[in-house]
Every structure is written in C-alpha cells, then in structure tokens.
Amino acid sequence: MRHLRSALRLLSLTPAHPLRTRSLTRPTLFLRTLSTTHATRLATASPLPPDDPAWEILNQERYEEEVDVCIVGGGPAGLSAAIRLKQLAAKDGKEIRVVVLEKGSEIGAHILSGAVIETRALDELIPDWKEKGAPLKTQAKRDVMRFLTETASIPLPHPPHMNNKGNFIVSLSNFTKWLGEQAQELDVEVFEGFAGSEVLYNEDGSVAGVATNDVGIAKDGRPKDSFERGMAIKARLTLFAEGCHGSLTKKVSHKFNLRENSQPQTYAIGVKEVWELDPSKFEEGLVLHTLGWPMDIHTYGGSFMYHFEENLCAIGLVIALDYKNPTMSPYKEFQRFKHHPLIKKYLEGGKVMSYGARALNEGGWQSIPRLAFPGGALIGDTAGFLNVPKIKGTHTAMKSGILAADAGYEALQSETTSPITLDKYEPTLRNSWVGKELYEVRNIRPSFHNPLGLYGGVLYSGIDTILLKGRVPFTLNHPGPDWAATQKKSEVKEIEYPKPDGVISFDLLESVSRTGTGHGEDQPVHLRLLRGPGEQVGRNWEEFGGPEQKFCPAGVYEYLDDEANPGKKRFQINASNCIHCKTCDIKDPSQNIDWTVPEGGGGPKYQYT
16 A cells, blocks of 8 residues: 555646656556565664664665666756657667656756856757757857956956857756656656655666655654655666766765776856846846956856846856865855946846856866766766866756767667666767867866966966867866865954845845745755764864855854853754755865755755756
8 A cells, every 4th residue: 555655646746846747647657567675774864763663664665666767867968868768769669768857846946057058969969949949049149258356347358168159048947847848748757856865786786776765754763644665766777967966976986986087076166146137238148257356366266147038147156166265155255246346237226036056067077987887877967077168068968968878778779687887878978079078178177276376277278278279288187175175264364245235135045035945844854964963063163163154055054052062062954945056065174964865856946047
C-alpha cells in the first residue's frame, strides 16, 4: 500500500505544476516494475538515537523504477541531452525511456543567469527554434565596456570575445521552460519537484542511478504521517546536470577521483536583479559591462546590464570567491554598485521586479574534471564549461549535453551487460568547438593572479586575445581553492557599507522576498555541519569574524548572542531562506558546511531571470 501511495504521489496532477501535468501522463508510470530496493539511512545523518523505533519506518524499502537514462537536473544541459536522445531514437524508430529529475517546483524555477545567449548549440539541437516559439525576442544591438572609479566611467576597448552581435538577451528561466516543453513533446518524462539526493551503485561499483529524497520527515528527524520513502530510479546511464557545484556531483567526483588530473575548480558569486525601467531610459538591446569599482584591484569581478523585451533590465555583479577580505559582502557590494552615476541614471524611476543569486564555475579548461565514469557522466555547469571572458555558458552546457547524448545513445545500443562508460564523450567534447573555445581563453582568469591584479590581468588578456588570439604555448595555473584565500579578520580592514535607501538599494531580507523562496519549515535542515557548530563558532567567528553572515546572499547564517553562555555566540542556520546558490559550501573557510538538497520543490521560484 505504501508503494502504491508513492506511485500515486508521482502520478498526481497538480495545477500549480503544468509541466508535471503534461509529463506524467503514462498510466503505468512507476507501476510496471515490481522489484524494490533497500538502503539503510545512516544514523549520523539524523538526530534520532540508533535504537529509536522510527528507524524501521525511515529505512523501509524504496520503490524502484527502471529507465534507460536518468538525467539529474532540468537545466539547459540536462534538457538538451534528453531532447537529443529522443531525437536519435525517433530517427531510428526505437523506444528509449528518458527521465529528467528537477528539484525545483517547476522547470526553470531555479534557473538564474545574465543572460545573453549564443545560439550555436540551439541551432544544432532545434534548427527551427524560431518557428517553435523559442522566447528569444531581443537581439543584442550595442556593446559597451567601461572601467569604473567611484564616481567616473572610463570607456574601454571592447574585447573581441565579448562581441555579442547576433546573440540574444533572454530570461534564461523562460528559455529553460521552453526547452522543457520541447522535451515533453518528444515524450521525455520530466519529474518536477523531485530532488536527486543519493547516488545508487551496482555491486561492481558502477553508478546504477539515483534515489529521490524522502518527504514527510520532521525537523527532529522523525517521520510524519505524510512520510514517503524516496524512489530509486535505476538507469543504464545516469547523466549529472546539477549546475554549479552539484551535491551528487561532489560524491561521484570523490568516489571516482574525477579531479585527479585537473586543477581545483574556482568559483564566483553572481548577484542579480531584474528591473522594469522608465521607458524613456530603456535602450533595447544594450549590453553593458564594467570592470573596477566597487572591487579593489586584487578582487576579480565585474558587472553587467542588459536591456531586453519590454522595458526590462537585467543588472548584476559577479565577484570571484577567492576574495581575501572576510568582511566583504557580495550582496552589499552590489547594492552599493547600483548607486554609481553610470548605473543609477538608468534605474531612477524604475521598479525592481526580482532578485536572485547563484555561484558559477570560473576554472575553465584547467578545472574540467574527468567527465565519464562507469554508469554515468557529467554535463553542463556541474562539470564547469563556462567561458569566463565571454561571460557565457549556456551554449557550451547545451553542447555538452548533446555530445553526451550522442555517446550515450550509441552505448545503449550495445547488448553487453557490463556498465556503460561513455568513452567517446570526453575526447569528442575536447575536440569540439567547446574545447577549442575554452582552450583559447584558458589563461585569462588565472592571469589576474599577479602583483598588479586587475591591471596586470587586463594587460595580459589584451595581448593574449587580441594579438596572440589564444595561441600561447603555456597554461597558467590556479593558485588553489577559493576558501583557502580568505584572510583572518586581524589581517584586513573591515569594509563599511552605506545603508540602503529603499529606492535603488535594498535590505537583504526585502530582496530575498523577491525570490519566491519557500521551504517546508518542519523538515531537516539541508545545510549540514560536517563537524558540528563548534567549529563555526570557535574558528569562523573567532578568527574570521563570521564570514557566512557576509557571503550568503539570502541571510541564511547568523551569529547570535548565546543566552545560555553570556559573552559567547551561537551559530544559527535559517535554512528556509536558502536560495540554493551553494556559496556557503564553496567559501566556508572551515569547509564544514555541506549543501544538500531539501525536500523537492523547495527553494526559489525565479521569474524573469
């Protein structure tokens, strides 16, 4: 009966989730396969004592479903792979079962980017995308590059790799929703609100699929009346398309030592708002980028402003997470940035519509891990295909999904019972236009690690891209993981920020309210402390001044006075605020915070982004 309830939960048609309504139409879904799988929940992951009788309920058997391909993540990479697999099968007149798991409440809910899209991969995947109504409405018309001081704006030569002629300014969230519709028209099964929480393995150690997370567990770890064990999605091939710093990608990377021959991944945080501008200040197709203020010369970053659709403006600030000063707040830097005369003149008289933030990979070519392993592969931003100088990654992510699908479809035709390994995927990708594009700019980001900082990096970048066109005979290294760059509070000067005015700049929690974020309050905290809160208080607070309070763009972390221990602090996690940017997992100087998935459907519900 419990398995039947699980099946019915997946088959339920929820009006608030139109994509689920369309995708879960097969009456036999999750009712064909009679086998079950059993996995023991570790007591260390729950506050319950090991002898608590609730463990019998929590460790009941999972219902199991068998598919050909399971794709974890319904972003551009995952959906491109799903579409391609179905296209290839249709061409050959074959059936292939492809399931996409999306942890957001609907496709596109967790998608956030600038975004200016280069259509190269889209042209390959869906050549008639215009006729199919793809939401690409605004072509880039004018590229502007500026170097900012606190009050001035200095024109800069526009780098050739940042030329946006022929590109489109879009809401990546809306574009991803459209991709989801194209996938479903090909009979891809899209499960919205289902988070992949555990990697399943075969006896030989190969990936066997993933399990979705359990639902109906109270904050104290006890099962509620609504408790349902997660489903086991067993697949011949599992593609991980989780986006930047995926929680399951971390696990398979460790198990298969995927980073053995690559440099550490480096990251940035992007903080973004969408405004509706005064029509008199709207310039359709404007693409504006800046360097310099409000960052110092040793902090890598820059801003963007894109005018698109009808009077909408996407504006954001991207700051590399290898910044040194633990008192820096990327959110407050962004709010301060908007008061620069160049930016403020556009925003005055306008209205902010939405807010969001996310981490992004900046390591590039040097930081790409091994992509394929027995039973699975990494695609999209979880592997790190962002072209940092171009400030674009959607086209490379989509192409990686296409190439993985090509290799996967061929492998699936084999009658062998051995685990599938996509041997052709990585060499094909590295020899494709994706590999060529990333290789040519491989030294741009690490070149900013020099005594002259920004100035040295700009000088090197100009010589590399304009004069040498990426044909340098050497590869620069990244100095190390971002969290290790953080200095102690005694070594830096604390940054003081102006108060928000409520017109151009805003209080953090006011901005968080614009993300549409929601989580069930009575569920286990998905932001886990690997070694308990003592390390946060004893090290992060005492030595670094509590940087979690500064780098989190959603007010998740706080250090409060400990009433039980006067003069001491206690560490508080407001998990319901989390917008799934994963910055905490990356930048925490103690590496004690482990970002995991909450109940499926929780998190932000972005619009316009």
